[in-house]
Amino acid sequence: MAADSFINWGLLALEPPGWGGVLLHGLLNSIQIAIGGYAFGLLLGVGGAFGKLYGGPILRDLMECYTTIVRAVPELVLILLLYYAGTDALNQLLGLIGIGTVDISGLAAGIFVIGVVQGAYSTEVLRGAIKAVPAGQIEAARAYGMSPFKVMTRVTLPAMLPYAIPGLSNLWLIATKDTALLAVVGFSELTLVTRQAAGATKAYILFFCAAGALYLALTLVSNFFIKIIERHSRRGFVEQS
Amino acid sequence: MTDTTPPDVTTHAMAILPEDLPTAGSFFKPHRIVLLLIAAALVFCVAWFMRWDWLPQYLPRLGYGIIVTLAMLFSTSILGFLLAVPLGLVQVTGPWPLKALASGFCTIIRGTPLLLQLWLLYYGLGSVFPQFPAIRHSFLWPYLRESWPYGVAALTISFAAYEGEVMRGAFTGVPAGELEAARAYGMSRWTLFRRIWLPRAIHRALPTLNGETVLQLKATPLVATITVIDVYAVISKVRQDTYITYEPLLLLALIYMCLTGILVVAFRYLENRIPTRGA
Numbered sequence: 001m002a003a004d005s006f007i008n009w010g011l012l013a014l015e016p017p018g019w020g021g022v023l024l025h026g027l028l029n030s031i032q033i034a035i036g037g038y039a040f041g042l043l044l045g046v047g048g049a050f051g052k053l054y055g056g057p058i059l060r061d062l063m064e065c066y067t068t069i070v071r072a073v074p075e076l077v078l079i080l081l082l083y084y085a086g087t088d089a090l091n092q093l094l095g096l097i098g099i100g101t102v103d104i105s106g107l108a109a110g111i112f113v114i115g116v117v118q119g120a121y122s123t124e125v126l127r128g129a130i131k132a133v134p135a136g137q138i139e140a141a142r143a144y145g146m147s148p149f150k151v152m153t154r155v156t157l158p159a160m161l162p163y164a165i166p167g168l169s170n171l172w173l174i175a176t177k178d179t180a181l182l183a184v185v186g187f188s189e190l191t192l193v194t195r196q197a198a199g200a201t202k203a204y205i206l207f208f209c210a211a212g213a214l215y216l217a218l219t220l221v222s223n224f225f226i227k228i229i230e231r232h233s234r235r236g237f238v239e240q241s
Numbered sequence: 242m243t244d245t246t247p248p249d250v251t252t253h254a255m256a257i258l259p260e261d262l263p264t265a266g267s268f269f270k271p272h273r274i275v276l277l278l279i280a281a282a283l284v285f286c287v288a289w290f291m292r293w294d295w296l297p298q299y300l301p302r303l304g305y306g307i308i309v310t311l312a313m314l315f316s317t318s319i320l321g322f323l324l325a326v327p328l329g330l331v332q333v334t335g336p337w338p339l340k341a342l343a344s345g346f347c348t349i350i351r352g353t354p355l356l357l358q359l360w361l362l363y364y365g366l367g368s369v370f371p372q373f374p375a376i377r378h379s380f381l382w383p384y385l386r387e388s389w390p391y392g393v394a395a396l397t398i399s400f401a402a403y404e405g406e407v408m409r410g411a412f413t414g415v416p417a418g419e420l421e422a423a424r425a426y427g428m429s430r431w432t433l434f435r436r437i438w439l440p441r442a443i444h445r446a447l448p449t450l451n452g453e454t455v456l457q458l459k460a461t462p463l464v465a466t467i468t469v470i471d472v473y474a475v476i477s478k479v480r481q482d483t484y485i486t487y488e489p490l491l492l493l494a495l496i497y498m499c500l501t502g503i504l505v506v507a508f509r510y511l512e513n514r515i516p517t518r519g520a
Binding site: 191208215 | 272
């Protein structure tokens with residue numbers, strides 16, 4: 001009985017007296033935000049990398065400011081700033097047009113915030129990867145008379161993938177862990193849900209360890225798929241030791 | 242600087258490296274002057290039209306907060322690095338149980354969010370400790386009642402795990418010939434480690450160390466969530482007291498940018514002092 005009272009596994013049950021279902025729902029929220037934020041960040045990153053490499057001097061400087069500021073300011077501060085400023089600015093904009101205010105869902109705001117942060121990092125990753133593509137390949141594509149867009153989709157993006165994937169997979173792992181920071185602005189993702197469950201039951205260690213195990217499982221599963229993708233993208237490359 | 246990390250090394254993230262800093266001369270181009278003027282106008286608008294009347298009242302507390310943030314940064318970086326050296330070394334040379342233990346530790350810490358680890362230590366251990374009279378009556382209790390030891394512990398562990406992985410790579414990367422030469426000179430294992438292996442490994446890890454330290458600075462505001470009064474907590478207090486949303490946050494972002502800039506410049510100075518050939 002002593003062991004029973006020390007760890008009460010019933011608290012993790014999926015049905016309402018236990019909190020397991022709540023935790024899983026929080027994990028689902030976290031994954032949703034991570035996927036959304038990562039995709040949005042990747043979009044910003046592709047734009048940013050091409051802007052930095054091929055844009056005019058002003059665009060290049062603006063991109064430099066974006067990546068430098070985002071990388072110099074803590075994510076937590078950025079999240080607070082973008083979370084409040086972003087929703088406020090959108091509402092004011094809509095007010096100016098005359099649509100009136102809207103309630104921005106926490107999910108959309110979270111995706112936006114994580115995406116902006118991820119965008120700066122993926123800009124740098126993609127820029128490095130594009131620079132690693134042998135210039136001759138891009139020149140050859142141009143010589144064939146491909147339009148710049150076609151060069152991008154047919155040559156530059158596929159050829160840079162093997163160089164970009166280690167950095168991009170890093171960013172994915174960071175995105176999954178950055179979602180935890182949204183707990184501070186009160187979005188009910190895994191970490192906040194865990195804290196609520198722990199506070200309600202006083203079983204702090206049990207719940208935090210359970211959440212840690214969920215995050216770790218997410219990381220390990222991601223690692224498994226990253227390995228497969230990496231092997232696929234590097235096919236045809238000479239294996240170096 | 243090449244951004245392509247080798248496939249098996251999962252680094253924390255790309256932080257700002259000294260190469261990213263502009264040189265003074267590069268500002269005097271026509272379009273940059275225009276951009277700088279626009280930026281100056283923006284800063285002027287922010288300073289003139291937004292509310293800054295709360296600032297003088299909170300200035301001493303802000304200074305105190307910055308000192309706490311810096312103390313957190315340096316203490317955890319140094320402690321974490323001291324922990325990272327054995328972690329990295331054991332993963333390269335250790336017997337397999339130690340090796341597995343060290344790499345398991347790195348995987349677990351790097352696979353879970355720092356915020357969760359921090360809350361696990363503070364709320365979890367913090368709620369368990371008082372149940373044991375032996376701890377309650379020990380000399381440590383006055384410290385364990387505070388919140389900062391938990392913050393220091395969490396940040397140190399996190400830094401050690403990320404840096405341990407870096408040190409593993411650095412230890413493996415030292416050319417075998419140098420170690421053989423040292424052995425041929427008859428150096429004992431300890432002397433070899435102290436004179437050749439560790440300095441060479443640190444030298445190799447130094448650029449990554451800069452980035453990790455900047456990332457550690459960016460992790461420090463998390464301790465404000467467990468009631469440590471650092472600069473982030475002071476700004477949160479300002480926002481609670483005055484109901485002003487943006488101005489304190491903008492100031493906070495500016496403070497962190499300045500701190501990052503100073504760190505990066507300091508590391509660049511440090512790196513230039515270490516003689517390297519060819520590079």
